[in-house]
Amino acid sequence: MTGFSDAARMASEALRDLFPPTPLQRNDHLSVRYGADIWLKREDLTPVRSYKLRGAFAAMRKVLATDPAHGHFVCASAGNHAQGMAYACRHFGVKGTIFMPVTTPQQKIDKTRVFGGDSIEIRLVGDYFDQTLSAAQRFCAEVDAHFLSPFDDPDVIEGQASVGVEILDQLGTPPDLVILPVGGGGLAAGVTGFMAEEAPRSGFRFVEPAGGASLAAAVAAGEPVTLKRVNSFVDGAAVARIGAEPFARLQGVRAEHILAAPEDRVCITMLEMLNVEGIVLEPAGALSVDVLPELAGDIRGKTVVCVTSGGNFDFERLPEVKERAQRYAGLKKYFILRMPQRPGALREFLSMLGPEDDIARFEYLKKSARNFGSVLIGIETKAADNFSELTRKLDEAAFSYRDITDDEALAEFLI
Incomplete structure (x- = not known):
């Protein structure tokens, strides 16, 4: 029986049909500041500027391998997952129907359409994501398509684990610490699952937006719970309820290893990375870097990998980011x-x-x-x-x- 790490390596190898491994770059600026060896795993440099393409591709590949005729996929997403699925649909030459809220910015709609081309159809339904999701699931049942979850799917998690495969291969030795952003939990579940088998001595810290701390809430309750309110600013990780499948793999996480990043502080990190390093990160993509000050005492002299999960940032939001950063900084x-x-x-x-x-x-x-x-x-x-x-x-x-x-x-x- 193939173990999880072997499956993750196969997923990583298959991804080479789409793009080479994303860079693992040592960051001198951060390394000097914290007296550590700090590396950035640049998931913001995939063809769709986020790691979501990995999970979408891996899941679709496995579905098509077992049932080649099952060539219609459906998802609900206003962002990176939609773009990842669209790109994968075009690659495999299969049909995709992507449901997005009516309120989705036109820029995200246009980018998704470019990635998917003639392979996809975009449907704008609902003012809120819950309405969009319900419509997508109803449609999926009606046409007998395959619903592609952004994180609550073993095959998606397997695809996201390829980030961990590349980190180990590129670094050449297990890092002391990997810092992972958490939204629905697919990336965190995949990377920790792979590293548990291949690099069991590596430690982890998990970062959530303060206004969407669904993993912390689930760990406290012992099961996934739905947050009553979510701050949507860190849109790539602002999830009201962590996925059941990811949480089943993460429930052993210690509460003190889960960090909350205030949304306005994330803005300071985004501006610093843009102005000092020339790196464009979306709010979720900056989470792993944002918590470095809190970990400064623990990481000195250690090798640390921060996963920068996405760079789909609309520069029309820059004035808001600057405003939030100034207010947080006083x-x-x-x-x-x-x-x-x-x-x-x-x-x-x-x-x-x-x-x-x-x-x-x-x-x-x-x-x-x-x-x-x-x-x-x-x-x-x-x-x-x-x-x-x-x-x-x-x-x-x-x-x-x-x-x-x-x-x-x-x-x-x-x-």
């Missing part, structure tokens, strides 16, 4: 200021700003009051400590203000 704040309705009040306020402070937003919210007017004001600065000086001056001058930077409800409506 370099940008928003206030609601009660401005006295008297001559010179605005000039008085402006005089309180320091030489490194800039007004990024100024908007009257209420002009009808006789004595005061409410103003929404956004301020950028070059050092977070500058805000302490500003608020001290505001307090001394008896200006009434409220910092709403971290007020989720107000920020959503006003900012």
